[in-house]
Amino acid sequence: MKPHNELRLLPWTGPDGKPCYLSTDDRDGYMSRLADNIESVQLGSATDLVERATELIDNQDADPNDIRHTLTELTAALRDVLRVATSRGHLLAASELHS
Numbered sequence: 001m002k003p004h005n006e007l008r009l010l011p012w013t014g015p016d017g018k019p020c021y022l023s024t025d026d027r028d029g030y031m032s033r034l035a036d037n038i039e040s041v042q043l044g045s046a047t048d049l050v051e052r053a054t055e056l057i058d059n060q061d062a063d064p065n066d067i068r069h070t071l072t073e074l075t076a077a078l079r080d081v082l083r084v085a086t087s088r089g090h091l092l093a094a095s096e097l098h099s
Contacts, residue, residue, distance in 0.1 A: 009087035
């Protein structure tokens with residue numbers, strides 16, 4: 001098994017909310033591809049939410065419930081984006097150690 005600092009942080013958590021990690025050198029393996037695809041979906045969703053939030057900010061008559069709902073979704077998306085950034089940062093650091 002790889003040292004903790006070389007494990008890939010996956011873009012989801014376990015049932016108890018704890019982080020999940022992947023230990024593999026195979027970037028083309030099933031779990032690596034699955035994680036890549038989920039990260040891509042998460043980043044795309046965050047982009048869509050930023051656009052929706054921008055529209056709400058520009059709308060003086062925006063419904064407070066719509067604002068609250070979008071803010072809740074943005075918070076979850078930001079959490080996902082931070083997990084992706086952390087994971088990719090760890091992958092970059094690990095690859096620099098091996099080059």
